[in-house]
Amino acid sequence: MSLALYRKYRPSVFADVIGQEHVTVPLSNALESGRTHHAYLFSGPRGCGKTSSARIMARSLNCEKGPTPNPCGDCQSCKDLVANGPGSLDVIELDAATHGLVDDARDLRDKAFFAPVQSRYKIYIIDEAHQLGPGAANALLKVVEEPPAHVIFIFATTEPDKLIATIRSRTHHYPFRLVPPGTLAAHLEKVCNSEGVKVDKGVIPLVVRASGGSVRDALSVLGQLLAGAGKDGVSYEIAIQLLGFTDGALLDDAIDAIAAHDGATLFKTIDRVIESGHDPRRFTSDMLERIRDLMIVDALKDSTSNSILRDMPDDQMERMRNQANRIGTANLSRAADIAAEGLTQMRGATAPRLILELICGRILLPIGDNTEAGMLSRIERLERAENIAPLTTSSRSSETRTAELKESTNSAHSVSDVTLSKAEEVKTTTPTKDSAPVTTPKVPGNFDIAALRRAWPDVIEDVKKRRRLTWSLLSASAQVLSVDESAITIGIVNAGAKESFERSESDVILRNAFIDVVGLDRKIAVVVDPSIDTNTPAARETRTSEAPGDAVLLSGAALLAKELGAKIVEGK
Ligand SMILES: [Zn+2]
The missing domain is CATH 3.30.300.180 (DnaA, N-terminal domain)
Incomplete structure (x- = not known):
């Protein structure tokens, strides 16, 4: 691959600019109708097509058959200004980032009044325009205020607010945006096709996420992957390794464990995350993203969510629907809060693993949290526990579970597989207030519940x-x-x-x-x-309207608090 992908696939007409239709369509219309302006401001994040669009604008303005949104491609100007072409004497690019541009600006002010050498317009593209020093800006201002008819300015900047107001107010402002994942993914697939390289399903979404919506970054990451592609193309495993993303299987195991309130497996998974050399911060941020995805799945249900999370492989989608159902809306929202907060704490922390484990512990054990979300998720869990066994034994069953969670939170590194309370036991044990010994059966540890769930x-x-x-x-x-x-x-x-x-x-x-x-x-x-499956909004609504209110809220909280020997906050 001799040419970097982002240069090779740089567009030469507006129709080929990816994901900026809100800008390229009105610009094309202006070119079509001849209502062009003498100064433009293209703003937006890096790598999403500002400079390319400025060059396309120049090409469209100077085409012999133009101004036109569809430059002919045959005239001298079109050939000079094609992407990666030699450039034109009449289209002058200046980068304000390299130096203050004071001299260039004075030079420009003097030369702007000379007619273009061979084209219709003399076009100045000023990149990183917010870095123009005051001297340069003032020198330019004179020309921007009263430009000769043959001069057009295009300012490009990531920070339009820093461009001096007297210049900004004389421009037509077009804000560029980060490219939506769906659009970017489709583009990357096209690129892979024309490069003739096969990529595994799931690779493109990884590239899209790594790029953060910047076409330039996406193509540069993809270029690296394609360069290292083997005979069979780019495998998902190689992409994971190169991009440092969390292995999806680890993430699935963690989420499955959360769904099953299975602390032992969750902490074992964290151990595997660390052992396999993954960065705990990265894992936390991936986990947060997964929780977000699950919230989308949970909110939209069925087929509609597929159009939002369209890059997900089908089997992954199915798994996530299942996970979202089992965790429930309130718990998802709470888990997101906890993970987001933990991620902030991790910045600069010397023991990120510890924080990751605390995050997981808190997600599993919603107690001492009197926010609405905390209450809701506690009620959800109590309801589940109650539905497993008749009322008299329900507290026993949730006690067993709670004790197990408590244990796994306390001894994160030495937990072995622990089963949930078995049905037979629930029937035979009765709750006693203080003395009930926790009889959760322990298992040697050679049963991998996560693997079993994967095989389900x-x-x-x-x-x-x-x-x-x-x-x-x-x-x-x-x-x-x-x-x-x-x-x-x-x-x-x-x-x-x-x-x-x-x-x-x-x-x-x-x-x-x-x-x-x-x-x-x-x-x-x-x-x-x-x-x-009792977590559909409809089912929850029925529950809310039929049952609880504050009394249930309080009794639910009190029950859990009693079980844990914790103090319930007074009042309310
Ligand atoms: Zn032309």
């Missing part, structure tokens, strides 16, 4: 081949809750589905599917886990 879609596919009924009971409404030496516990959405599952002896089918797909032979235990 394949298990379901296998079930489908065995028995359609079992498949239909599981496919949209079940999840893996835990695994230990004796059983794999499956959460199923409601009591009816659980009953059908048991009556139809579907556990044998599922057990065999697990043996086939994962090679793990375990008894199947089933519990009702309504958290799987």
Whole structure:
């Protein structure tokens, strides 16, 4: 690749400028109708087409058949001003960043009055215009105020507010913007096609994110990836390594663990993040982005979210829909707050890993937080716990869970896999106030619940081949809750589905599917886990209008507080 991609794909006409239609369309119309102005200001972030557009504007103005938005491409001026062409004597580019431009500005002031050498207009493109010193600006002002008919100025700047007001007020201002991800992705795909290099699905979205919406940055990152492409093109793994992004599998494991309130797996995942050399800050920021994506998925449901997160591979989309459902709106919003706050704390922190672990602990354990979001997510969790077992045992079940979370928060580095409370236990234990020993069974640690959850879609596919009924009971409404030496516990959405599952002896089918797909032979235990799909806005609305109010709010908080031996804030 001899030429950098961003130079090679630099546009020569407005129609080829990416993602700036709000600017290029009115400019094209002005050229078409001949209502051009003598001074323009192109502002906007770096790398989104200001300078290229200034050159295109000059080319369009000076085409022999112009001014026209569609320069002919055949005349001398068009050839001179084509992207990466030799340039024209009548189009003068000055970079205010290199020096104050004082001398150049005086020179310009003197020469501007001479007619153009061979074209219609003498066009000055002044880049980084906000860096014009006062001397240079004043020298220019004279010409900008009363320009000869053949002179046109195009100022380009990232900081239009810093351009002196007397000049700015004489320009037509066109603000350029960062390019939306969808538009940028489509452009990058085109570039890959014309370069003849295959890239794995998922690579382009990584490039788009790395570029932050700048076409120039995106093409420069892509250029680096393409340069290192092997026979089979650019693989997702190579892109991850080069761009330093968090491995999606780690992110999925972390989010799955949060969804399952599974502290042990979550902290193990953090350990893997650090062990594999990922930067904790980067991981936190990726996690925050994922939570944001999940909020979008949660808000839009189904197909509509696909048009916003269109760069997601389909299987990833499906996984995220599932995750969003299980975590719930209130918990997502709260997790986002915690992650964002933690990210700020990480700036300059000497122990970012510690902060990452604290973030995860807080996401798992919403207590001592009397904000509305904190309350809401506590209620969500209590409702889930209550729905797992009858009222008398519900506090026991959430106690077991809470104790487990507490434990995993305390001993982040030595946790082993811990199962959620098993169904049998919930039935036999009764809550006692102080003395109830936490009997959460411990497991040697060789059961990777995250791996099991990853394999779940394949298990379901296998079930489908065995028995359609079992498949239909599981496919949209079940999840893996835990695994230990004796059983794999499956959460199923409601009591009816659980009953059908048991009556139809579907556990044998599922057990065999697990043996086939994962090679793990375990008894199947089933519990009702309504958290799987009770988080639709409609369902929540019904709940809110039927039930709670302050009383429930308080009792919910008090219950959790009692369990943790914490003090509830008085009042309210
Ligand atoms: Zn031409």
